[in-house]
Amino acid sequence: MPRSRLEKYLSILEALVPQSLNFEDVSYEADIECRTLKRYLNFLISNNLVEERPLNKKRVVYAITERGLAVVKTLKAQRYLQKLKNILPVVEEASEVGPLLSKHVRQFEEES
Numbered sequence: 001m002p003r004s005r006l007e008k009y010l011s012i013l014e015a016l017v018p019q020s021l022n023f024e025d026v027s028y029e030a031d032i033e034c035r036t037l038k039r040y041l042n043f044l045i046s047n048n049l050v051e052e053r054p055l056n057k058k059r060v061v062y063a064i065t066e067r068g069l070a071v072v073k074t075l076k077a078q079r080y081l082q083k084l085k086n087i088l089p090v091v092e093e094a095s096e097v098g099p100l101l102s103k104h105v106r107q108f109e110e111e112s
Contacts, residue, residue, distance in 0.1 A: 008032055012040055013049060013072045016064035020053060026062055044068065 003011070008030070015021060015029035026041070027034045041062060044050040049068035052060050064072070 008040060009044060009049075010072065010075055012037075012044060013064055013068050016050060016062060017069065017072060020061040020063040022059065022061050 011030040012026060012032065015026055021029065023034070023037070023041075026032075027037050030037070032040065041050060045052060047067075048065055049071060050062050051065055053063050054060050
């Protein structure tokens, strides 16, 4: 099944989290064809999620901004909460909720 536009944007942002990358490396890491990557990068740059950083007159690398990092964290948290919603059993008593949630919150914090 083809990825949505949001999933492609997220894959670009996630590729840039550990380090700045040149165009070809972004394309490889995000698994997006070079022909369409420029359009996606332009959107992310225009929304201050990614920035271009010139290395010299001919080379440019792309880096995630603080805003882009916040978007990645938010979308990962949303994805995690959706997964929790699908796997957590229905709890009838409120006293059972605390221990269940604290266990999953600790797991989420360890993953982040």
